[in-house]
Amino acid sequence: MAIRAALLLLRATPPQFSLKKRTFPKQALIFKQNNRNFAAKSSLEPPDVQRLAETARITLTPHEVEEFAPKIRQVIDWFGQLQAVDLQNVEPAIRADNEDETLREDLPEIFGNRDSMLAAVPSYEDSYIKVPKVLNKE
Amino acid sequence: MLYCTRKNIRAQTASQEKPQAQLKVSIQTESRKHDEILKNYETIIGIETHVQLSTLTKAFCSCPYNYGAQPNTSVCPICMGLPGALPVLNTNVIEYAVKVGIALNCKLSLSSKFDRKQYFYPDLPKGYQISQFDVPIASGGYLDVDIPIEFGGGHRRFGITRVHMEEDAGKLLHTGNGSFSQVDLNRAGVPLLEIVSEPDMRTGIEAAEYAAELQRLVRYLGVSNGNMQEGSLRCDVNISIRPIGQLEFGTKVEIKNLNSFSSMSRAIDFEISRQALLHSQGQADQIVQETRLWEEGAQKTVTMRKKEGLADYRYFPEPDLPGVSLTEEYVDGIRDSLPELPEMKRRRYEGMGLSMQDVLFLTNDNNVAEFFDATIAEGADVKLAANWIMGDIAAYMKNEKLSINEIKLNSHELVDLISSIKGGTISGKIGKEILFELMAKGGTVKGLIKEKNLVQIADPVEIEKMVDKVLADNPKQLEQYRGGKTKLQGYFAGQIMKESKGKANPALLNKILLEKLNAKS
Ligand SMILES: [Zn+2]
Numbered sequence: 038m039a040i041r042a043a044l045l046l047l048r049a050t051p052p053q054f055s056l057k058k059r060t061f062p063k064q065a066l067i068f069k070q071n072n073r074n075f076a077a078k079s080s081l082e083p084p085d086v087q088r089l090a091e092t093a094r095i096t097l098t099p100h101e102v103e104e105f106a107p108k109i110r111q112v113i114d115w116f117g118q119l120q121a122v123d124l125q126n127v128e129p130a131i132r133a134d135n136e137d138e139t140l141r142e143d144l145p146e147i148f149g150n151r152d153s154m155l156a157a158v159p160s161y162e163d164s165y166i167k168v169p170k171v172l173n174k175e
Numbered sequence: 176m177l178y179c180t181r182k183n184i185r186a187q188t189a190s191q192e193k194p195q196a197q198l199k200v201s202i203q204t205e206s207r208k209h210d211e212i213l214k215n216y217e218t219i220i221g222i223e224t225h226v227q228l229s230t231l232t233k234a235f236c237s238c239p240y241n242y243g244a245q246p247n248t249s250v251c252p253i254c255m256g257l258p259g260a261l262p263v264l265n266t267n268v269i270e271y272a273v274k275v276g277i278a279l280n281c282k283l284s285l286s287s288k289f290d291r292k293q294y295f296y297p298d299l300p301k302g303y304q305i306s307q308f309d310v311p312i313a314s315g316g317y318l319d320v321d322i323p324i325e326f327g328g329g330h331r332r333f334g335i336t337r338v339h340m341e342e343d344a345g346k347l348l349h350t351g352n353g354s355f356s357q358v359d360l361n362r363a364g365v366p367l368l369e370i371v372s373e374p375d376m377r378t379g380i381e382a383a384e385y386a387a388e389l390q391r392l393v394r395y396l397g398v399s400n401g402n403m404q405e406g407s408l409r410c411d412v413n414i415s416i417r418p419i420g421q422l423e424f425g426t427k428v429e430i431k432n433l434n435s436f437s438s439m440s441r442a443i444d445f446e447i448s449r450q451a452l453l454h455s456q457g458q459a460d461q462i463v464q465e466t467r468l469w470e471e472g473a474q475k476t477v478t479m480r481k482k483e484g485l486a487d488y489r490y491f492p493e494p495d496l497p498g499v500s501l502t503e504e505y506v507d508g509i510r511d512s513l514p515e516l517p518e519m520k521r522r523r524y525e526g527m528g529l530s531m532q533d534v535l536f537l538t539n540d541n542n543v544a545e546f547f548d549a550t551i552a553e554g555a556d557v558k559l560a561a562n563w564i565m566g567d568i569a570a571y572m573k574n575e576k577l578s579i580n581e582i583k584l585n586s587h588e589l590v591d592l593i594s595s596i597k598g599g600t601i602s603g604k605i606g607k608e609i610l611f612e613l614m615a616k617g618g619t620v621k622g623l624i625k626e627k628n629l630v631q632i633a634d635p636v637e638i639e640k641m642v643d644k645v646l647a648d649n650p651k652q653l654e655q656y657r658g659g660k661t662k663l664q665g666y667f668a669g670q671i672m673k674e675s676k677g678k679a680n681p682a683l684l685n686k687i688l689l690e691k692l693n694a695k696s
Contacts, residue, residue: 092487094295131310132288132498139497140266145232145239148251155247164246165357168297170349 084109209448212455216416218447219424220376224389226368226399227343227407228271234342234366235262235305235496242405246359254364256300261495264289268366269312269499271398272340273509275368276313278392278516279335285501287312289340289493294486297358298344306341306369308490312499313338318372319518320388323535326380333385334373340499343367368398374413379443383436386410391517395541403434410439416450425450425459429466430476442469446476520544527551533561536569542579549586555593563589567607571614583617584610591620604677605629633680635687638671641679642687645670656692664692 086106090097097105148154160167232239236253252260276283290308316335322328345363349356370389376382390401390408401408410433415425430446433439446467453461467476515523517538524534537547543564550560568589572579592613596606601624609623624630632638645667646653656663664685671684 092293092489131286132492139263140269141232141237141263143231143265143267144237146237147249148236148238151248151250154250154252154255154257160355163357164248165348165359166247166297167355168347168358170354170356171297171347 084113209452212451213447215419216447216451216454217419218377218414218416218443219374220378220382220443221374221413222372222376222382222385223411223413224370224372224386225343225409225411226275226370226389226393226401228268228366228368229397229399229407230265230267230271230366232265233364234265234268234340235364236260238364240361240365242407244361246357246361249361250363254300255360256302256363262305262493264496264499265366268340269501270509271366271396272312272338272368273501273506274396274398274513275370275393276316276338277506277510277513278396279313279316279318279338279370281313281316281335281338283313283501283506284310285503285506286310286498287500288498289496290490291493292341292488292490294488296344296347297356298347298360298363300345300360300363304342304344305493305496306490307339311337311339318385318388318392320381320384321521321531321535322380322384324532326384328531331375331381331384333375333381336371336373338368338370341367341369379440379447382412382443383440386439387436388517391539391541395514395516397514403436409433412439412443414443414446414450416447416454418454426462426464428462428464430469431466431479432468432470434471438469438471441474442476445469445474449476517541527557529557529561533565536565537561540579546579546586546589550589550593553587553590555590556597559593559597560589563593563610567610568614571611582614584613588613588620595620595624599631599633599680600624601629601631602677602679602681605631608677629678631680632675632678633683635683638675638679638684638687639691641671641674642667642684642691645674646691653692664688667692 084106086097086102086109089109090102155161158166230240233249233254236251238249238251238254240249253262273283287307287310289305291303292306292308293303295302314335314337316338318333318335320331320333322331343362343365345358345360347356347358372385376385386408390403393399393401393408399407403409412430412433413427414430415427417423417425428446428450430442433442450462453459463481465481466479468479469476520538521534524537525531529537536543538544547560547564550564551557568579568582568584571577572582575582589610592606592610595601596603601609609620609629612618612623613620649667649670652663652666656667667688668681668685671688672679672681675684
């Protein structure tokens with residue numbers, strides 16, 4: 038959970054997935070489309086780490102907030118560099134990849150190792166997964 | 176009392192055994208005052224519908240989905256959100272989405288994508304829902320609806336803002352007063368289409384008819400069973416009211432937990448009344464942006480949660496899935512394969528001279544419409560076929576709780592039945608008897624007529640014999656008739672029909688009977 042929460046914290050900043058995967062002009066092209074949602078805003082404002090932590094449901098001490106803020110800021114600044122790329126002659130794209138679509142036929146298959154998967158659920162009773170009572174969404 | 180809709184007020188009055196006159200008057204006055212208040216406001220209604228697609232497997236994994244299956248039996252690492260598991264899109268999800276997009280007259284995005292919508296809730300194992308955010312697969316369409324005559328009639332066109340693909344969450348059960356909840360992940364990852372309407376509806380009836388038309392549409396298309404009780408069709412209503420003449424919209428309130436079209440209509444009427452009353456009492460500031468639940472038992476909406484600022488779902492493009500691209504050829508292929516849709520069918524039936532009531536009945540259920548189409552394709556009279564289907568056949572289906580595909584009668588036999596009556600082989604009464612036999616046990620019209628010796632008696636000599644016998648058996652009544660009590664003709668006709676076991680040709684029977692009765696003896 039902690040790992041996922043930490044990932045989410047990062048994802049609240051511009052997504053990092055395309056960084057490792059693609060060459061430079063390609064990313065530039067993605068961000069032209071995305072900067073409405075991410076880059077434009079984040080390159081101007083410093084990250085509100087406290088709020089990001091809340092949306093990721095993790096608690097940070099004031100010390101941690103101080104520690105994380107420059108790191109996240111740094112990531113955002115990397116993306117800020119993309120703003121400088123000249124996109125005049127580039128077609129906008131909505132996705133990072135141009136991989137062939139891999140689709141699956143609608144054929145049912147039961148997962149073979151279900152029992153051991155369910156055995157790993159921390160609290161499981163009467164065929165249900167037991168969780169703390171939560172009544173309010175959002 | 177003012178919170179009640181007029182219908183409720185009437186029902187309450189009727190249910191009181193001895194309504195006190197005073198109370199009755201006060202209710203009527205209140206009701207009139209209430210109508211007076213409503214007249215000053217305009218209601219704006221928009222609907223968000225989630226349609227569960229009837230694919231065999233989930234959206235991003237091969238787990239089968241069967242409603243009502245043992246909890247947590249249809250799960251795998253993908254739909255349980257285990258680390259490292261990667262989603263692969265079900266090809267039928269795209270096909271069904273395109274079908275619905277075209278049927279709703281939308282513009283399709285040849286290039287769209289999936290996005291992650293983040294929120295934390297125990298029914299969502301991954302911590303995010305795979306959905307579509309800024310580029311939905313279809314947008315900018317409309318849905319045509321015919322309002323039933325009993326609700327005022329008329330044709331309406333409601334705008335469709337967008338249609339997008341997403342996955343369902345699991346089911347969360349809050350049992351008893353324990354400190355825990357139970358999660359069933361069978362439904363997690365099942366494909367949904369979210370269909371968002373423009374805020375074009377103005378009354379509970381319009382909203383309910385919009386939803387009913389969506390249900391018909393997805394059933395005609397075969398993309399969902401559209402079952403509201405099972406949650407395969409879920410409607411959330413957004414409603415706001417404003418004083419007539421005011422430019423800005425009123426505060427938007429969302430209503431959830433609407434399990435039928437009638438509860439939808441009643442919930443909206445209740446909410447309109449509630450908000451109008453607050454407006455009229457100068458308490459409009461008490462209408463807050465919130466989600467309210469419809470309580471069927473109490474027939475009212477109650478606060479579920481207040482919305483504090485817009486939720487931040489931190490959408491971003493789903494990195495585990497490639498984009499969704501469609502070709503013109505693919506879309507055209509689907510367009511060409513679409514069945515005749517409810518609206519087209521209604522216009523066609525109307526063109527055949529059927530009344531709107533008939534049209535709405537026949538097109539409501541796709542299977543009934545197909546049955547009707549098959550009978551008229553074989554040359555059956557349109558009005559006669561409609562009457563049989565809407566009359567005895569519909570009544571039988573309702574009593575036996577069967578669909579038209581489950582009864583044993585097929586369209587060919589209905590055609591034969593209609594022509595056997597029209598051609599005089601059997602009487603209408605015998606026709607009805609045969610019909611019930613055909614619906615319950617099957618068989619053919621010709622076979623039953625032969626087997627049961629039901630051919631209509633149209634031989635005057637044979638009928639005359641029966642008339643003579645009945646007159647001879649009832650000398651007292653004959654005397655009374657001839658003494659002026661001519662109403663007794665019906666009695667004789669009945670007796671003779673009985674004698675013929677219902678097979679005598681009624682016109683011939685009456686003609687011969689009258690001759691005999693009035694003959695000088
Ligand atoms: Zn699965």
